[in-house]
Amino acid sequence: MIEVSHLVKSYRDLKAVQDVTFKVEKGEILGFLGPNGAGKTTTMRMITGVLPPSSGSVKVAGFDVFEKPMEVKRRIGYLPETPPLYTDMTVRAYLRFVAEIKGVKRAQRESEVDKVATQTNCGQFIHRVIGNLSKGQRQRVGLAQALLADPEVLILDEPTVGLDPAQIIEVRELIKSLAGKHTIVLSTHILPEVVATCQRVLIISQGKVVADDTLQGLQRTHAGALTADGHPGPAPSLEEIFLKLTSA
Amino acid sequence: MSNAIAIAKKELNIYFATPIAYVMFTLFVVIGSYFFLRLLGAYEQASLAYMRFQSPEMMNRLNFQDAIFRNLFGNLGVILIFIIPFLTMRLVAEEKRQKTIELLYTTPVTPGEIVLGKYLACLAILVIALALTLTYPLLVQFNAGDQNGVEWRSVLLGYGGLFLMGAAYMAIGLFISSLTESQVVAALITFVVLLMTWIIGWTAGEAEGWVRDFVTYLASVSHLDSFSKGTVDLKDIVYFVSIIVLGLFATNRAVEAHRWS
């Protein structure tokens, strides 16, 4: 569903992303990990077409992001690192507007807005002005916006940042429930979240891919030395693998 | 096109959710009324004076249209220079600063639709502001009865000219807003540019020959005046329309190019 090949992005002499290649199959949830400044946000912005790559290409549902941008935009829901909110609008007016520019027909607009508001628990504050909401509430409005019009592909940049523990669990459940029909790439610094929701893990460090495997696969590759009596050592946690791969 | 309408509705929603639109209407009407009342007072005095000296030929030369509305439109045009920078400053600059432009870039909306939608929204504000000042000619019409009433043709042409001038100023403001992330910078530069189009006319008197004609052509106020005199020329319309087209085209390029920065 998403094909990223040899993606490079340099900012002057800084190489933010260096030759990143990976694929995400339809219906898969990919956990996108890496330390601060690794290039996660930069890669996601290139996948959604916000940022043109220095070289390399991205295809979403078979369409090249820069040759057929409209086809890609119709299929993608994107939650950027900073939720793109108009602080002077109410949540409802904002979601209506996004539904409209995403091409949701007038007859379905209200029900579509209500649906995503329920999914992300925005119901209680849907009539309030976005500028007056708390950080977590704004994050949920940002997530609701990405879900509007039921896009096939979801690119979520740290979707649970700023949420309270109960909301984190609900958003995790929501993301899991979207698997299968939707293809999801989600970046996060909360490793248990990846264990709970993702089938595959992609770790980048300093702009380069250092791991691309299923969780079990990673654990197998990085299993400790055999114990004295010949049994395999205890499976390392994702945290241990992450630290080992990104410390270099 | 439906996307442009959606963007326009969103911009209007924000204009009316914040005090900007209301403050602008109030300023426009209050300052406009002040000028109107002063012009009316001056006219009254002049006609009283002529009546006392019983000079009918002077009386006839005192044209109501020229004395009041032509001056009034000139004054309203100058007020536009002061308020339009505040209306256009946030249009693109704020989207860039708040990163909401990323939302527009990832939804199936073209840069052209973004620019058109934003432009339509500020034109709507302009139309409302101008419509509020229609009270002046209506007041005159009601009080004057039919003798010495309002020359509606010239008045409406004057409004047409004001609209075109405001629309041209807004295209300039929109373009400048697309060059920066700061609303304050956008407003300041727009104000200076609009002011230049006005005061450049002052220097025309010092020049001669084709330079003089050229400078006069560049000055926006001279084009407005021919509308309120009731003598519209194609060159005046061409002047405003070319600024509008150029401004929108340049904004479109700036919005497209922003991604490459």
Ligand SMILES: Nc1ncnc2c1ncn2[C@@H]1O[C@H](COP(=O)(O)OP(=O)(O)OP(=O)(O)O)[C@@H](O)[C@H]1O
């Ligand atoms: N507009 C920019 N201009 C210059 N450098 C940039 C720009 N955007 C990002 N960078 C640099 O590119 C690198 C990757 O940044 P990116 O935002 O992709 O990291 P990230 O993996 O999302 O980090 P985090 O976990 O903190 O969100 C960083 O070193 C950052 O400083």
Ligand SMILES: [Mg+2]
């Ligand atoms: Mg990031």
